[in-house]
Amino acid sequence: xxxxxxxxxxxxxxxxxxxxxxxxxxxxxxxxxxxxxxxxxxxxxxxxxxxxxxxxxxxxxxxxxxxxxxxxxxxxxxxxxxxxxxxxxxxxxxxxxxxxxxxxxxxxxxxxxxxxxxxxxxxxxxxxxxxxxxxxxxxxxxxxxxxxxxxxxxxxxxxxxxxxxxxxxxxxxxxxxxxxxxxxxxxxxxxxxxxxxxxxxxxxxxxxxxxxxxxxxx
Numbered sequence: 001x002x003x004x005x006x007x008x009x010x011x012x013x014x015x016x017x018x019x020x021x022x023x024x025x026x027x028x029x030x031x032x033x034x035x036x037x038x039x040x041x042x043x044x045x046x047x048x049x050x051x052x053x054x055x056x057x058x059x060x061x062x063x064x065x066x067x068x069x070x071x072x073x074x075x076x077x078x079x080x081x082x083x084x085x086x087x088x089x090x091x092x093x094x095x096x097x098x099x100x101x102x103x104x105x106x107x108x109x110x111x112x113x114x115x116x117x118x119x120x121x122x123x124x125x126x127x128x129x130x131x132x133x134x135x136x137x138x139x140x141x142x143x144x145x146x147x148x149x150x151x152x153x154x155x156x157x158x159x160x161x162x163x164x165x166x167x168x169x170x171x172x173x174x175x176x177x178x179x180x181x182x183x184x185x186x187x188x189x190x191x192x193x194x195x196x197x198x199x200x201x202x203x204x205x206x207x208x209x210x211x212x213x214x215x216x217x218x
Contacts, residue, residue: 044164048134051126 049057069078072087079087096108
């Protein structure tokens with residue numbers, strides 16, 4: 001029924017300010033209600049993918065969980081595959097073979113340690129480049145990451161989203177579980193140190209510092 005027909009069927013009592021609809025609508029025909037709550041800032045955006053994540057997504061490489069323990073034939077025991085007391089630790093190698101094309105007086109242990117430190121520095125540099133790539137040019141730190149989909153979710157992203165959610169309630173996290181402030185402070189100092197290398201403008205650095213203090217909780 002169109003609007004003009006409904007107006008003809010309806011009756012209005014101006015004395016009592018009463019409006020009666022002769023053809024009421026069935027509540028089942030009404031659309032689902034929608035509530036739009038205003039927000040101060042824009043909705044969080046998804047985290048920018050790293051170079052390896054983009055490459056793995058393009059090639060269809062799926063991440064498989066590796067075993068934490070590996071068998072060491074020398075000590076006849078299970079040892080961590082990485083980290084402290086790992087199986088290929090320099091401490092476990094009491095002798096190293098000298099290659100034919102190298103200097104026979106070169107310290108192979110020092111060479112092995114130096115190569116491992118270079119790999120660590122390379123990985124750290126790649127991690128900082130991923131942070132710089134996620135920061136938009138001319139803007140501070142990107143908005144906090146929300147809860148991602150199941151295919152895009154990772155342990156770090158979900159942990160960060162959980163900590164942000166704790167501070168997003170009506171009490172601003174006052175009645176939520178306590179958060180490790182020491183861990184937050186340490187990570188804040190590291191990111192601010194990296195930002196000082198990116199930006200030479202002092203005013204912009206202070207702006208990013210205040211923004212990071214307000215919106216970063218992991």
